[in-house]
Amino acid sequence: MNNEHETKERLLECARAEFLEKGYQGASLRSICKKAGVTTGALYFFFKDKEDLFDAIVEPTLEKVKAMSMQHVNQELMALQNVPGAEEDDMHDDRNATEQILHVLYSDYDICQLLLTKSQGSKYENCLDTFVDIFETGQKALAVEQAKQLGVPVPDDYTLHWVIHIQLDAYVHVLLHEPDEQKALSHMDNVLTYLLSGWMALFRKKSE
Amino acid sequence: MNNEHETKERLLECARAEFLEKGYQGASLRSICKKAGVTTGALYFFFKDKEDLFDAIVEPTLEKVKAMSMQHVNQELMALQNVPGAEEDDMHDDRNATEQILHVLYSDYDICQLLLTKSQGSKYENCLDTFVDIFETGQKALAVEQAKQLGVPVPDDYTLHWVIHIQLDAYVHVLLHEPDEQKALSHMDNVLTYLLSGWMALFRKKSE
Amino acid sequence: MNNEHETKERLLECARAEFLEKGYQGASLRSICKKAGVTTGALYFFFKDKEDLFDAIVEPTLEKVKAMSMQHVNQELMALQNVPGAEEDDMHDDRNATEQILHVLYSDYDICQLLLTKSQGSKYENCLDTFVDIFETGQKALAVEQAKQLGVPVPDDYTLHWVIHIQLDAYVHVLLHEPDEQKALSHMDNVLTYLLSGWMALFRKKSE
Amino acid sequence: MNNEHETKERLLECARAEFLEKGYQGASLRSICKKAGVTTGALYFFFKDKEDLFDAIVEPTLEKVKAMSMQHVNQELMALQNVPGAEEDDMHDDRNATEQILHVLYSDYDICQLLLTKSQGSKYENCLDTFVDIFETGQKALAVEQAKQLGVPVPDDYTLHWVIHIQLDAYVHVLLHEPDEQKALSHMDNVLTYLLSGWMALFRKKSE
DNA sequence: TATGAATGAGTCTTCATTCAT
DNA sequence: TATGAATGAAGACTCATTCAT
Numbered sequence: 001m002n003n004e005h006e007t008k009e010r011l012l013e014c015a016r017a018e019f020l021e022k023g024y025q026g027a028s029l030r031s032i033c034k035k036a037g038v039t040t041g042a043l044y045f046f047f048k049d050k051e052d053l054f055d056a057i058v059e060p061t062l063e064k065v066k067a068m069s070m071q072h073v074n075q076e077l078m079a080l081q082n083v084p085g086a087e088e089d090d091m092h093d094d095r096n097a098t099e100q101i102l103h104v105l106y107s108d109y110d111i112c113q114l115l116l117t118k119s120q121g122s123k124y125e126n127c128l129d130t131f132v133d134i135f136e137t138g139q140k141a142l143a144v145e146q147a148k149q150l151g152v153p154v155p156d157d158y159t160l161h162w163v164i165h166i167q168l169d170a171y172v173h174v175l176l177h178e179p180d181e182q183k184a185l186s187h188m189d190n191v192l193t194y195l196l197s198g199w200m201a202l203f204r205k206k207s208e
Numbered sequence: 209m210n211n212e213h214e215t216k217e218r219l220l221e222c223a224r225a226e227f228l229e230k231g232y233q234g235a236s237l238r239s240i241c242k243k244a245g246v247t248t249g250a251l252y253f254f255f256k257d258k259e260d261l262f263d264a265i266v267e268p269t270l271e272k273v274k275a276m277s278m279q280h281v282n283q284e285l286m287a288l289q290n291v292p293g294a295e296e297d298d299m300h301d302d303r304n305a306t307e308q309i310l311h312v313l314y315s316d317y318d319i320c321q322l323l324l325t326k327s328q329g330s331k332y333e334n335c336l337d338t339f340v341d342i343f344e345t346g347q348k349a350l351a352v353e354q355a356k357q358l359g360v361p362v363p364d365d366y367t368l369h370w371v372i373h374i375q376l377d378a379y380v381h382v383l384l385h386e387p388d389e390q391k392a393l394s395h396m397d398n399v400l401t402y403l404l405s406g407w408m409a410l411f412r413k414k415s416e
Numbered sequence: 417m418n419n420e421h422e423t424k425e426r427l428l429e430c431a432r433a434e435f436l437e438k439g440y441q442g443a444s445l446r447s448i449c450k451k452a453g454v455t456t457g458a459l460y461f462f463f464k465d466k467e468d469l470f471d472a473i474v475e476p477t478l479e480k481v482k483a484m485s486m487q488h489v490n491q492e493l494m495a496l497q498n499v500p501g502a503e504e505d506d507m508h509d510d511r512n513a514t515e516q517i518l519h520v521l522y523s524d525y526d527i528c529q530l531l532l533t534k535s536q537g538s539k540y541e542n543c544l545d546t547f548v549d550i551f552e553t554g555q556k557a558l559a560v561e562q563a564k565q566l567g568v569p570v571p572d573d574y575t576l577h578w579v580i581h582i583q584l585d586a587y588v589h590v591l592l593h594e595p596d597e598q599k600a601l602s603h604m605d606n607v608l609t610y611l612l613s614g615w616m617a618l619f620r621k622k623s624e
Numbered sequence: 625m626n627n628e629h630e631t632k633e634r635l636l637e638c639a640r641a642e643f644l645e646k647g648y649q650g651a652s653l654r655s656i657c658k659k660a661g662v663t664t665g666a667l668y669f670f671f672k673d674k675e676d677l678f679d680a681i682v683e684p685t686l687e688k689v690k691a692m693s694m695q696h697v698n699q700e701l702m703a704l705q706n707v708p709g710a711e712e713d714d715m716h717d718d719r720n721a722t723e724q725i726l727h728v729l730y731s732d733y734d735i736c737q738l739l740l741t742k743s744q745g746s747k748y749e750n751c752l753d754t755f756v757d758i759f760e761t762g763q764k765a766l767a768v769e770q771a772k773q774l775g776v777p778v779p780d781d782y783t784l785h786w787v788i789h790i791q792l793d794a795y796v797h798v799l800l801h802e803p804d805e806q807k808a809l810s811h812m813d814n815v816l817t818y819l820l821s822g823w824m825a826l827f828r829k830k831s832e
Numbered sequence: 833t834a835t836g837a838a839t840g841a842g843t844c845t846t847c848a849t850t851c852a853t
Numbered sequence: 854t855a856t857g858a859a860t861g862a863a864g865a866c867t868c869a870t871t872c873a874t
Binding site for chain 4: 439441442534536537571572574575577578579581582585586589590593594603606607609610611612613614615616617618620
């Protein structure tokens with residue numbers, strides 16, 4: 001009524017706060033509406049149900065992150081085909097990628113918190129798996145290529161799967177424990193070293 | 209009634225199943241009692257409230273794991289003081305430690321699931337942090353010692369903190385995705401290589 | 417908007433479907449509006465409230481049937497005064513009347529369903545009584561005349577009242593169980609025999 | 625608490641009143657509880673849900689009437705096999721049967737009202753059909769027998785089905801319009817004459 | 833004519849918890 | 854030890870209705 005969708009925005013804001021505070025299951029629509037200064041009916045004018053409200057808060061961010069992830073994977077795949085290239089560049093690329101990824105994640109800081117730690121009971125409970133799937137293709141291709149060049153066997157699927165997980169966990173962890181983007185980035189430098197070394201170790205000849 | 213604590217045991221068992229199925233918040237005490245064939249009053253004779261019931265299920269395991277963790281840390285600390293020792297032994301020790309740790313975790317398989325994925329809303333929501341704290345002391349001492357021997361600066365606290373996390377995450381991940389203990393152990397071999405390489409990379413001279 | 421009363425018609429149509437499906441009480445104005453592709457406000461422009469909407473659907477048919485019923489009663493009354501006539505003609509007239517009545521009822525088949533089985537909670541809950549009242553006058557006159565001619569006492573009021581009811585129930589029953597008008601009519605032939613015999617039995621001398 | 629099931633009884637009583645007043649759909653559990661002086665939780669201790677509450681009120685009566693109906697049908701069937709007997713006795717039997725049936729119905733007067741006019745939306749909406757089914761077998765056997773004796777064709781199924789309906793409707797009608805059992809019975813005498821004549825008319829030779 | 837927004841009371845139902853017995 | 858009974862607040866959600874625009 002006032003101006004464009006003011007109430008809806010207020011509802012979304014209050015809902016985000018409530019979900020962050022109490023988690024998806026613990027959140028109360030009543031409480032959200034009270035904070036927003038409207039009746040429950042108003043909420044149901046804008047949103048189909050609790051899940052739909054959560055969706056509205058979380059989907060845009062999720063889509064953004066998903067799109068970015070796919071783009072990164074595609075770039076990696078293309079780089080692999082064209083220039084079977086220098087390691088230093090890889091490291092440099094990784095750094096850039098990390099910076100971009102972190103930036104997107106920190107742009108929607110609390111939405112990410114919501115998805116990662118407060119979504120139990122909603123359909124986003126295991127949304128991390130989606131990203132594992134996305135990165136898996138790229139990582140596998142990389143592993144195959146690298147193994148060929150080094151003349152060693154390709155690490156088994158389970159291990160590769162786990163490596164993706166641990167890399168994603170690095171982002172999750174930093175996001176969950178370091179609220180400042182700059183510090184997060186600088187910390188991620190060390191982490192990348194760590195992860196890269198680990199990754200290389202998978203391609204060492206067993207006999208050595 | 210029958211013998212000593214039959215009812216209590218039955219309640220605990222049904223509660224565990226319910227918590228596993230629906231999570232801490234989603235679980236219903238009524239439903240637990242119905243499955244156990246008693247009335248809610250009976251439950252409240254044995255347990256103060258919902259949280260207390262969850263405690264009773266989860267605490268013993270948690271204590272066991274905590275004790276074992278502390279013991280491992282202590283052993284490591286002692287080993288560090290006495291025998292500034294051979295690397296191969298370290299690797300060997302790590303393997304042994306991993307085996308023991310996995311065994312304890314898999315002994316109480318579903319309690320661990322409960323704690324790691326179904327405790328949102330309870331005070332155990334972030335119980336992993338406790339273990340990070342426990343291992344942190346040991347890991348720091350190790351880092352200091354190792355840095356001294358290699359003549360490089362000690363990695364910063366944040367990084368060390370994160371390393372612990374990633375190591376614990378390795379256990380969490382395997383526990384969450386591999387129900388078979390033997391397979392878990394064999395997989396962990398690869399993972400250890402990965403983690404150890406990452407760890408070593410933190411002590412490489414930057415100039416190199 | 418488009419042409420004259422397009423929206424109103426669409427609302428009426430959707431409302432009829434909803435009332436038929438869920439009954440008066442179970443029907444939802446929202447749901448009706450959604451199906452009609454308008455907002456609730458639009459509905460309230462055309463109709464005062466839920467009852468008024470139901471009225472609009474049901475009244476025309478009700479009036480039509482009421483008018484026809486009164487006409488039949490009047491014809492019967494007039495026939496009674498003029499030609500204290502032949503029985504065969506009666507039967508023949510009855511058959512004609514039945515045909516006409518059925519035709520009107522089947523013309524508005526689902527409105528009749530609505531009134532007879534889905535109007536609980538509305539003011540039409542007992543609309544059948546109206547028709548009992550209408551036919552009662554005619555039937556009583558007929559009974560008096562017939563009793564006089566046969567020299568037997570007139571059946572008591574209660575019985576006469578009931579007879580009307582049972583005759584109407586015959587229509588109701590056929591309407592509710594036989595969707596095809598032709599079959600309904602042919603079935604009604606047997607029923608008329610039945611009803612006529614019953615009616616005659618009320619005028620038999622008790623001594624016989 | 626007070627004495628045996630006092631609250632439950634009070635709930636049942638208030639519920640019956642509310643259902644009678646507003647119908648199944650219109651009744652409000654809140655309102656029932658308020659009248660009974662308990663909270664909604666109490667109601668849900670005794671009854672699973674709204675339907676279950678309605679069941680508890682209605683089932684015993686329904687079972688009683690059903691049992692009695694089946695017994696009557698069985699008696700009729702047996703009488704048919706043994707003594708292909710005197711008509712006057714039949715009439716007499718019918719009278720007795722009617723008396724018994726009416727007595728059972730009037731014993732639970734308002735439960736019957738509930739079932740017949742206030743059950744829309746519940747699973748008893750069409751409970752009358754059950755009774756049609758019950759009586760249909762008996763009536764058909766009777767029709768076959770009678771047709772054989774009189775040397776006329778058996779009336780078609782549809783007509784027989786309708787006859788049952790109309791006979792049951794007689795009970796329904798009297799129950800719905802005459803609150804006094806004695807008056808109802810005396811009225812039913814006339815009705816029986818009517819119905820019997822109608823029934824006989826179905827077996828008259830068409831040529832005559 | 834009709835929309836979009838909102839109300840407020842109401843729906844049935846479930847919850848953890850209590851307590852006399 | 855445990856039951857049976859009950860509380861009271863809250864859960865998500867739907868309702869018919871209103872009204873400024």
